[in-house]
Amino acid sequence: xxxxxxxxxxxxSGNSAMMSERVSGxxxxxxxxxxxxxEKYDEDVVKELMPLVVAVLENLDSVFAVNQEHEVxxxxxxxxxxQLVTQYEREKALRKHAEERYITLEDSQEGEKKDLxxxxxxxxxxxxxxxxxxxxxxxxxxxxxxxxxxxKKEYNALHQRHTEVSLHVxxxxxxxxxxxVQPGGNRGVQLxxxxxxxxxxxxxxLSPHEDRHCCAPGGTWDPLHQCGV
Numbered sequence: 001x002x003x004x005x006x007x008x009x010x011x012x013s014g015n016s017a018m019m020s021e022r023v024s025g026x027x028x029x030x031x032x033x034x035x036x037x038x039e040k041y042d043e044d045v046v047k048e049l050m051p052l053v054v055a056v057l058e059n060l061d062s063v064f065a066v067n068q069e070h071e072v073x074x075x076x077x078x079x080x081x082x083q084l085v086t087q088y089e090r091e092k093a094l095r096k097h098a099e100e101r102y103i104t105l106e107d108s109q110e111g112e113k114k115d116l117x118x119x120x121x122x123x124x125x126x127x128x129x130x131x132x133x134x135x136x137x138x139x140x141x142x143x144x145x146x147x148x149x150x151x152k153k154e155y156n157a158l159h160q161r162h163t164e165v166s167l168h169v170x171x172x173x174x175x176x177x178x179x180x181v182q183p184g185g186n187r188g189v190q191l192x193x194x195x196x197x198x199x200x201x202x203x204x205x206l207s208p209h210e211d212r213h214c215c216a217p218g219g220t221w222d223p224l225h226q227c228g229v
Contacts (some may be wrong), residue, residue, distance in 0.1 A: 023061040030057070054140075 030053055034046045 020064050023057055023064055026060070027057045066083055 034050065034053075037045050
């Protein structure tokens with residue numbers, strides 16, 4: 001029996017298919033051993049064994065083909081897994097970076113919040129101090145205004161009293177002077193609306209706001225005439 005190096009077999013559908021290289025090499029080794037046995041003994045020695053060996057080789061080749069397909073699928077799955085792992089690591093790193101950034105921002109906001117709260121407390125305290133000072137200033141101004149009003153009243157009263165006393169003294173001096181200048185004449189002094197007759201014949205009046213008297217020549221008082229001492 002002579003066998004080719006490449007073994008052909010029929011699958012279940014009846015189509016001829018080529019064995020894989022590894023199974024084909026194994027089949028060639030078995031067939032050479034069968035040839036040696038046939039040459040030494042007879043074909044009958046391997047006649048019953050040959051179909052079994054062929055079936056085993058066919059099954060082995062089929063299993064080997066399936067195994068190769070599984071290996072290809074496994075390689076594809078490994079590549080997919082590596083891509084998924086890479087994507088997972090990238091997303092994990094991005095998430096970690098986002099969490100760190102969030103923590104940093106949260107700490108920063110917390111610090112700013114505490115700083116703003118401290119500033120708010122200081123501003124509220126400063127505002128209360130300013131309000132208290134404003135109230136004290138308002139009370140002080142009110143007391144000063146009341147004191148000013150009282151002083152004005154006292155000043156007006158004193159000034160009125162001073163005016164009355166000065167007018168009284170001046171009238172007495174005027175009457176005395178008229179009596180000395182005109183011993184036999186009219187000694188009376190005409191008083192009308194605060195006017196009095198000066199011995200020189202000039203109408204005079206004592207200013208109610210100043211310690212001065214206003215006089216106008218001709219014996220009459222002119223309210224528009226500038227006052228003199």
